[in-house]
Amino acid sequence: QSVLTQPPSVSGAPGQRVTISCTGSSSNIGARFDVHWYRQLPGIAPKLLIYGNNNRPSGVPDRFSGSRSGTSASLAITGLQAEDEADYYCQSYDSSLTAWVFGGGTKLTVL
Amino acid sequence: QVQLQQSGPGLVKPSQTLSLTCAISGDSVSRNSAAWNWIRQSPSRGLEWLGRTEYRSKWSNDYAVSVKSRITINRDTSKNQFSLQLNSVTPEDTAVYYCVRGLYSSSYYYFDYWGQGTPVTVSS
Numbered sequence: 001q002s003v004l005t006q007p008p009s010v011s012g013a014p015g016q017r018v019t020i021s022c023t024g025s026s027s028n029i030g031a032r033f034d035v036h037w038y039r040q041l042p043g044i045a046p047k048l049l050i051y052g053n054n055n056r057p058s059g060v061p062d063r064f065s066g067s068r069s070g071t072s073a074s075l076a077i078t079g080l081q082a083e084d085e086a087d088y089y090c091q092s093y094d095s096s097l098t099a100w101v102f103g104g105g106t107k108l109t110v111l
Numbered sequence: 112q113v114q115l116q117q118s119g120p121g122l123v124k125p126s127q128t129l130s131l132t133c134a135i136s137g138d139s140v141s142r143n144s145a146a147w148n149w150i151r152q153s154p155s156r157g158l159e160w161l162g163r164t165e166y167r168s169k170w171s172n173d174y175a176v177s178v179k180s181r182i183t184i185n186r187d188t189s190k191n192q193f194s195l196q197l198n199s200v201t202p203e204d205t206a207v208y209y210c211v212r213g214l215y216s217s218s219y220y221y222f223d224y225w226g227q228g229t230p231v232t233v234s235s
Contacts, residue, residue, distance in 0.1 A: 002157050034218075034219055034220075034221070036219075036221040036222070038222070044228075045209055045225035045226065045227060045228050046158070046209075046222075046225060047225070048221060048222065048223050051216075051219055051221040051223075052217070052218075052219040052221070055219075057223070089158060091158075091221075091222070093220075097175075097176065098173075098176070099160055099175045099176065100148075100160040100213075100222075101160070102157060102158035102159070102160070103157075104157050105157060105158075
């Protein structure tokens with residue numbers, strides 16, 4: 001059971017917009033700890049996608065954006081492309097656990 | 112370009128010690144704006160942060176409560192690498208283990224470079 005809760009799967013057609021939610025609690029996202037997002041392809045290490053809630057590292061297209069509100073965060077992907085198929089993970093810090101924590105991951109399928 | 116190269120056995124017997132090493136290129140284990148982490152991933156536990164070592168005027172380590180009694184993270188500045196030791200392993204410790212750089216940038220701290228991952232199976 002992950003500390004941060006994500007939907008197991010989301011899907012969308014090419015060109016559409018999808019969002020992936022990440023729900024936490026008062027000891028992590030609700031305590032205003034930053035949320036970061038990672039993307040993972042099968043058999044490969046996760047890769048940083050969004051840092052500091054809504055910042056993109058160099059090379060990440062602006063089709064990807066993040067937001068945070070209350071005890072939740074979201075990743076939005078616009079203009080879906082086939083290569084966006086991957087697993088997506090949110091991550092934050094939990095003050096009760098004194099640990100960096102992850103969501104359980106969301107598998108994005110492009111129909 | 113930062114690269115993290117992991118090494119270590121992929122099979123460990125129950126009750127023994129899991130040992131992995133992460134060699135750093137393109138950065139320094141002694142850099143004071145980064146921390147060096149171990150994170151594992153398994154189907155049952157997902158992504159799980161295990162611990163880190165960092166140098167910020169002095170060396171310090173932080174460990175996850177779940178493994179605190181069994182884990183040691185060391186660094187070797189002469190070889191620019193850091194290592195993980197996890198004692199008294201059980202099949203529950205079977206996972207892919209990653210070494211990861213945690214970067215302090217502006218007011219943020221996030222995991223920006225990951226090693227290639229080492230699948231470790233605990234089995235007799």
